[in-house]
Each structure stands twice: as C-alpha cells, then as structure tokens.
Amino acid sequence: MAEDKTPGKKPAKKAKARKKLDLDRRDIPKQPVEARVRNFDEVALGYSAETAIEEAKRCLVCKKPKCIGSCPVEIDITGFIECIAQGDFAEGVRILKEKNLLPAICGRVCPQEDQCEGVCALTKKKGEIAIGRLERFLADWEAEQPDIEIPVIPPPTGRRVAVVGGGPAGLTVAGDLIRQGHGVTIFEALHEMGGVLIYGIPEFRLPKRIVKREVDYLEKLGVEMVTDFVVGKTRTIDSMLEEYDAVFIGSGAGLPWFMDIPGENLNGVYSANEYLTRMNLMKGYKFPDSGTPIVKHKKVAVIGGGNVAMDCARTALRLGAESHIIYRRSREELPARLEEIENTEEEGVTFQFLTLPIRYIGNDNGWVEAMECLRMELGEPDQSGRRRPVPIEGSETIIPFDAIICAIGNSPNPLIAKTTPGLEIGRRGNIVTDEETGKTTKDRVWAGGDVATGAATVILAMGAGRKAARSIHEYLGSLPVKS
Amino acid sequence: MFKLIDNYMIVPNIHLLTVEAPNVAREARPGQFVIVRADNEGERIPLSLSDWDAEKGTVTMAVMNVGKTTSRLAELEAGTSMPTVVGPLGNPSEIDEFGSVLCVGGCYGIGSIYPIARALKEKNNKVFTVLEARSSYLMYWEEKLRGFSDKIIYISRDGTHGYRGHVNQLPDIIESLGVPIDRVIINGCTLLLKKASDATRPLGIKTIVSLNPIMIDGTGMCGVCRVTVGSKTRFACVDGPDFDAHEVDWDELLQRRKSYMSEEAKPLRTSGCEKRGCLTTQPVVR
Numbered sequence: 165m166a167e168d169k170t171p172g173k174k175p176a177k178k179a180k181a182r183k184k185l186d187l188d189r190r191d192i193p194k195q196p197v198e199a200r201v202r203n204f205d206e207v208a209l210g211y212s213a214e215t216a217i218e219e220a221k222r223c224l225v226c227k228k229p230k231c232i233g234s235c236p237v238e239i240d241i242t243g244f245i246e247c248i249a250q251g252d253f254a255e256g257v258r259i260l261k262e263k264n265l266l267p268a269i270c271g272r273v274c275p276q277e278d279q280c281e282g283v284c285a286l287t288k289k290k291g292e293i294a295i296g297r298l299e300r301f302l303a304d305w306e307a308e309q310p311d312i313e314i315p316v317i318p319p320p321t322g323r324r325v326a327v328v329g330g331g332p333a334g335l336t337v338a339g340d341l342i343r344q345g346h347g348v349t350i351f352e353a354l355h356e357m358g359g360v361l362i363y364g365i366p367e368f369r370l371p372k373r374i375v376k377r378e379v380d381y382l383e384k385l386g387v388e389m390v391t392d393f394v395v396g397k398t399r400t401i402d403s404m405l406e407e408y409d410a411v412f413i414g415s416g417a418g419l420p421w422f423m424d425i426p427g428e429n430l431n432g433v434y435s436a437n438e439y440l441t442r443m444n445l446m447k448g449y450k451f452p453d454s455g456t457p458i459v460k461h462k463k464v465a466v467i468g469g470g471n472v473a474m475d476c477a478r479t480a481l482r483l484g485a486e487s488h489i490i491y492r493r494s495r496e497e498l499p500a501r502l503e504e505i506e507n508t509e510e511e512g513v514t515f516q517f518l519t520l521p522i523r524y525i526g527n528d529n530g531w532v533e534a535m536e537c538l539r540m541e542l543g544e545p546d547q548s549g550r551r552r553p554v555p556i557e558g559s560e561t562i563i564p565f566d567a568i569i570c571a572i573g574n575s576p577n578p579l580i581a582k583t584t585p586g587l588e589i590g591r592r593g594n595i596v597t598d599e600e601t602g603k604t605t606k607d608r609v610w611a612g613g614d615v616a617t618g619a620a621t622v623i624l625a626m627g628a629g630r631k632a633a634r635s636i637h638e639y640l641g642s643l644p645v646k647s
Numbered sequence: 648m649f650k651l652i653d654n655y656m657i658v659p660n661i662h663l664l665t666v667e668a669p670n671v672a673r674e675a676r677p678g679q680f681v682i683v684r685a686d687n688e689g690e691r692i693p694l695s696l697s698d699w700d701a702e703k704g705t706v707t708m709a710v711m712n713v714g715k716t717t718s719r720l721a722e723l724e725a726g727t728s729m730p731t732v733v734g735p736l737g738n739p740s741e742i743d744e745f746g747s748v749l750c751v752g753g754c755y756g757i758g759s760i761y762p763i764a765r766a767l768k769e770k771n772n773k774v775f776t777v778l779e780a781r782s783s784y785l786m787y788w789e790e791k792l793r794g795f796s797d798k799i800i801y802i803s804r805d806g807t808h809g810y811r812g813h814v815n816q817l818p819d820i821i822e823s824l825g826v827p828i829d830r831v832i833i834n835g836c837t838l839l840l841k842k843a844s845d846a847t848r849p850l851g852i853k854t855i856v857s858l859n860p861i862m863i864d865g866t867g868m869c870g871v872c873r874v875t876v877g878s879k880t881r882f883a884c885v886d887g888p889d890f891d892a893h894e895v896d897w898d899e900l901l902q903r904r905k906s907y908m909s910e911e912a913k914p915l916r917t918s919g920c921e922k923r924g925c926l927t928t929q930p931v932v933r
Contacts, residue, residue: 353866355684355691355731363868392733394866398670418868422880429873429880429899431906438869446690446863455689455715456863457907530902577867579885 187291236627271300322646331359333414333613336629396579417614427524468571602632669704678740685719697758709758756835783808844892
C-alpha cells in the first residue's frame with residue numbers, strides 16, 4: 165500500500181482494491197484465567213505456525229512502512245513478516261536478528277501499541293498486525309531448532325571493552341561489539357545476568373529460561389561474564405579504564421522511589437524492587453524450597469499504574485492474596501502496556517483509580533494494617549500531557565491492607581556516579597550522554613539505557629546500547645592496530 | 648564461585664569463614680560488609696568484614712549461627728565453594744585522629760570491630776576495646792585486638808570475665824578509664840547496639856553504630872534495609888552501615904529486623920524430605 169504523499173482515505177481504498185482487508189487480528193492462546201492465577205508459568209502461550217502464517221498474511225506490506233520507523237532498533241518488520249507469510253521462518257529469523265539481538269524478549273515485553281503496532285496501517289480499523297506476537301513466534305521457533313547459527317566473528321582486534329550491567333543495554337552492547345571482533349567483559353552486580361529481565365519482570369510474563377538462552381548465546385559468541393561484581397565498589401570505572409580501551413555503563417535505574425508519607429517504614433511496606441527481586445531473582449514463590457523468605461499476605465495494595473505495578477499485583481494474586489492497584493489517575497492514563505492491563509483485569513486484580521495514599525497505619529507490632537487515602541478528580545493536563553489528578557477535599561478514607569507495594573518508579577543507582585570523577589550527572593541522577601552516540605562527558609566512557617534516560621523500556625535500552633556500540637566500534641577502529 | 652579457605656567454630660556458635668575473594672580483599676576498608684549466599688538456592692545475607700589479606704586475596708567474616716543461611720555457612724567445609732561473596736559494600740567507617748576511642752564489640756561484632764581498632768591505632772588514637780559476651784568462653788580474638796588496643800575491657804553477663812552485666816556498664820567503664828572519650832564505635836547485634844547507644848546518650852559522647860538490617864542486594868536497589876536516622880529514611884547499605892547511634896529510630900529498626908522471623912524459623916523446622924514433598928508454590932502461612 166502506498167501511503168507516502170497523501171495520508172487519508174486514498175491509500176486505504178487502493179489497498180482494498182488490491183487485497184481484501186483481513187481485520188481479524190489473531191488472538192494469542194493464553195493459559196485459562198482460573199489456571200494461571202495459581203501458577204507462575206507464562207500466561208501467553210504463543211502462536212502456532214499456522215496462526216502465525218495467517219496473521220502474517222494479513223500484513224499489507226506497505227511500501228513505506230511506518231512500523232519500521234517507529235521501532236527503536238528499526239527492525240525490518242515487513243521483511244520478517246513476509247518471510248513468515250511464505251513459511252520461510254529461518255530467513256525471518258535472520259532478518260529479525262540483524263537488528264534485534266533479543267527478539268524473544270522484545271516480542272514479549274515491548275510496548276508495541278506505542279511503537280510499531282500503534283502506527284500500523286490497519287490500526288485505525290482496529291485490525292493492526294500483531295507484530296510483537298510474530299516476533300516472539302520467530303524467536304521461539306528458532307529456539308526449538310537443533311542448531312542455532314553462530315555468526316562468523318572477525319579475527320580479534322585486540323581491543324577490550326568493559327560493560328557495566330548485564331541488563332538489556334549491556335547485553336546489546338556486548339553482542340554488537342563481540343561480533344566486530346572486540347573483546348567484551350560484562351560486569352554484573354547481582355549473581356545472575358539479565359538485570360531487570362531477571363530480577364524485575366516475573367516468570368509468568370518473561371520466563372527466565374528465555375533470558376538465560378539469550379545470555380548463553382552471547383557467552384557462545386565469546387562474551388566474558390563476571391557476576392557478583394559491583395562496579396563503583398568492587399572496582400571503580402577509573403581503575404577499569406587502565407585495563408580496558410572503553411567502558412559502557414548500562415547499570416539501569418535501580419534506586420526505588422518512596423512517597424515519603426508517614427508509615428512507609430512499617431513492616432509489610434515494600435518497594436516494588438524488593439518485592440519483585442524476592443520473587444523473581446530469589447525465587448521467593450518457591451519458599452521454603454528456595455532460601456529467601458516471603459510473608460503470606462491477605463490483602464495487598466500496589467501503588468502505581470505502570471508495568472511494574474501490574475507485575476507486583478499479579479504476583480501477589482498468584483500467592484493467594486486479594487490484590488489491588490491503587491492509581492491516582494484514571495484507567496486511560498495507566499502507563500502500563502495495554503495487554504498487561506487486560507491480563508491484570510482478567511485475573512481479578514481490583515483497580516482503585518483516582519486514589520492517592522497519604523498515610524499507612526500500623527498495628528502494635530509495627531506491621532501495616534491500613535492505608536489512608538484521598539480520592540482524586542482529573543483537572544487540567546500537566547507537563548506529561550495527562551490530566552493532573554487533584555484531591556477532592558474531605559475525601560479521606562481508610563482501607564485495610566496487610567501489605568503495600570510501592571511501584572511509583574526508580575531512578576539510577578548513584579554508586580557509579582559517586583565514584584567516577586568527570587562523569588556529568590543530570591538532575592535526576594542520570595548520566596548525561598550524547599543521544600546519538602551514548603558518549604558521556606568522560607573520555608572513553610559511554611552509557612545508555614535507564615541509567616541515562618531514567619526508567620524506560622527494554623527496547624529503548626537496547627536501542628541506546630546499539631548506538632553506543634556503533635560509536636565505541638568507531639572509536640576503537642580509530643586507534644592504532646594492535647598486534 | 649568463591650573458594651572457602653578455612654571455616655571453623657572459634658567459640659560456640661560463632662564461625663570464622665575465610666574465603667578467596669581477591670577483588671573484595673583488594674578494596675576492603677574497615678566497617679564494610681559483603682553479601683553472601685551459602686548455596687545456589689540460598690538467600691543473600693550481609694556479613695561484616697572482620698579481616699582481609701589483599702596479598703593472599705582472602706576475606707574473613709565472623710558468622711553467628713542463628714538461622715537457615717548462617718547454619719548452612721557454618722556447615723561449609725574448607726575447599727568447597729560459595730556461590731556469592733560480593734563487595735566490599737557500604738561506606739567505610741570514618742577513621743581519623745579522634746583522640747581516645749572506645750571500640751565495643753559483641754558476638755560477631757568482636758570480629759568486625761577488629762579492623763576498625765587497627766585502623767584507629769594506625770591513626771595514633773588511644774584505643775580502648777570492650778568485648779561483650781554472655782560468658783568468658785564466648786570471647787575471642789583478644790590476642791589480635793591487644794596488638795591495637797591500649798586496653799581491653801571485658802563485660803560478661805554471668806560475671807565470669809571482667810564486668811558483670813551488659814553494655815549498660817559502659818558509663819562505669821568510661822569513667823574508670825580516667826581519660827575523656829571522644830568517640831564510641833559499636834559493632835554487634837541490634838539489641839546490643841541499642842542498649843549501648845542508650846548507655847552513652849546521657850554522656851553526650853558521639854557514638855557510631857554499624858547497623859545490620861535485612862538486605863537483599865546491598866547496593867541500594869531493594870530498599871528493605873531502610874532505617875530512620877534523624878527522622879529521615881536512609882538505606883543502611885549505601886548510606887551506612889555506620890550511623891550516629893543517638894539519631895537512629897531503634898524501635899522501628901528492631902521491628903523491621905523481625906519481619907521474617909516466623910518464616911526464617913520454618914525451614915529450620917522442616918526436614919529435607921518434608922520439603923521435597925510439599926507444594927512448591929505455597930508460601931508459609933504466618
């Protein structure tokens with residue numbers, strides 16, 4: 165479909181003339197609600213080959229596809245979809261992996277409705293192509309093949325790069341640089357690689373075996389991985405620069421925010437990071453088989469409306485609690501992925517919109533037992549373009565809860581900023597970088613992902629990693645050849 | 648993996664673990680801690696550093712066997728490995744020419760007060776070291792500490808060694824020293840820290856405690872270690888672990904320490920075969 169010069173009705177008509185529009189976006193099979201709220205297995209089960217082909221065939225294969233332009237890593241989306249339509253999955257994987265090193269992950273956690281699927285030519289007719297599901301299909305298909313293709317790696321350049329943080333940004337940088345022949349070592353503070361993919365996103369949304377598969381793949385390519393190593397503590401960036409030609413910082417946004425209201429230090433009040441880390445990284449849901457204890461709560465309030473809030477609420481539900489999302493705006497403003505909001509609603513989490521906690525009330529033993537909150541109404545739009553929530557006078561209400569999970573956001577961890585002279589730090593604790601190259605204000609140091617932008621998405625972190633890797637490669641190429 | 652060089656019970660229930668962790672040993676400073684796991688399925692717990700050898704690349708921690716993870720650690724044999732020993736974490740203790748300093752250690756804190764006393768002595772302070780334990784047979788490292796202490800004072804609950812009682816004896820001890828004390832530094836369990844802090848408060852002596860709340864990552868990520876100090880919420884892992892004792896909200900800290908008490912006792916009571924048979928996704932009912 166040609167849609168370059170004259171947006172509007174004309175192109176759609178043209179397309180119609182050429183091909184009968186199929187607006188039936190194929191559903192992804194899911195675990196039935198009754199079953200999945202009792203286990204931690206993945207909710208969405210993935211397309212079968214037949215469904216994937218059907219879905220792919222719906223694509224109009226626009227001549228100037230908008231989807232590609234709105235993908236942070238510019239995947240040739242129509243290219244891989246055409247391959248699926250023709251049943252050539254291997255070629256589809258090749259095209260996908262040219263631009264995206266972690267398709268099994270992005271297919272599951274990208275906010276497609278704000279990116280590729282949001283601008284699909286069929287979106288207006290409510291029949292947008294399920295690009296994320298197709299991406300996931302290809303990645304999962306590849307994982308089932310007996311031999312995963314290992315690309316030919318050029319001879320070693322003798323240059324070495326240290327990557328700080330084993331999350332999406334760091335993994336992308338490592339993958340891109342190792343394929344150029346550079347030596348790469350990733351330093352991870354926790355005991356497992358993957359960053360937020362491991363400690364944050366729950367098993368039911370992103371199975372850890374998938375993250376492990378991608379990490380193993382990088383290891384096969386020759387990336388060295390060091391866990392239990394806190395850069396800024398175990399070793400400073402300056403000390404690493406003596407050994408490495410370049411350093412990339414992708415340490416994420418791991419510092420949890422609290423609301424600074426009375427009662428936040430009561431027992432039973434968690435940061436989302438703590439709650440999710442206990443459950444995911446430490447496998448708390450398997451306690452007492454796993455060593456990290458968790459408390460069984462009866463009624464849990466999750467404060468916030470993002471993906472992290474949904475993850476917490478659904479985890480609490482699976483552990484048998486009555487689970488509530490407390491959000492100060494309305495459903496329309498929820499920042500979480502639409503698919504996850506729907507899953508959360510389906511599973512029976514209660515949403516209390518236009519509600520703002522102002523105080524937590526504890527019992528004699530120091531455990532939280534209730535939340536006092538204000539009801540809100542929406543006023544004028546604020547800086548973010550969303551309507552500002554305004555408290556309704558006299559609307560104070562006390563609601564009993566025996567656990568509170570604060571999921572209102574994170575900022576970058578200050579450990580590296582504090583121990584690295586010459587690194588310019590922004591107002592929100594973020595490392596200041598050049599947007600195009602990821603270069604920081606410190607020589608030979610690059611940064612990208614949440615540590616530069618503040619908490620954002622996996623795919624944006626990967627996009628930033630890709631740009632930084634390109635810039636690092638250019639820099640390394642400018643150095644005299646090492647023998 | 649981190650190789651265990653040595654592990655033995657130095658006094659009943661307190662074990663000295665020496666582990667090969669060259670990166671930690673190279674950067675370690677007095678007052679810092681590590682996060683360890685005893686096995687792959689195990690939880691992460693913080694342990695104060697009691698000693699290290701940068702040349703040999705080893706670190707030593709005194710561990711009191713009180714729960715599931717510490718009892719696993721106690722069982723580990725030299726030559727085997729621990730999956731995680733990460734650090735050094737937290738800010739080093741402030742070491743300066745203070746004048747006269749009273750270093751107080753109880754239980755595992757006798758171990759971790761040692762590098763602090765050593766560093767203070769190297770800065771030409773007069774160092775008085777107080778060891779506190781239930782009974783004389785629970786004191787250790789007196790020889791090591793003597794090398795860096797002008798005097799060692801003992802407090803035992805049963806009176807078998809030195810003063811009889813608890814750290815509430817500190818005012819008497821300080822008086823008996825006959826010199827003004829410029830700073831008190833205390834390492835040990837939370838109850839000891841609180842009681843010692845209460846004891847020095849009326850004396851108006853600056854008192855520093857090394858806090859030991861529950862932690863997971865130890866890098867500021869989970870926030871479970873938050874404590875109220877001077878009516879502000881601080882993270883013990885990155886803002887501490889040392890804080891001004893007289894500004895700490897002790898009641899809150901003691902309550903937060905108890906968050907998982909019933910859950911922690913559970914695995915100890917459950918035998919291995921019981922565990923294998925039970926539902927893996929069902930948490931324990933409080």
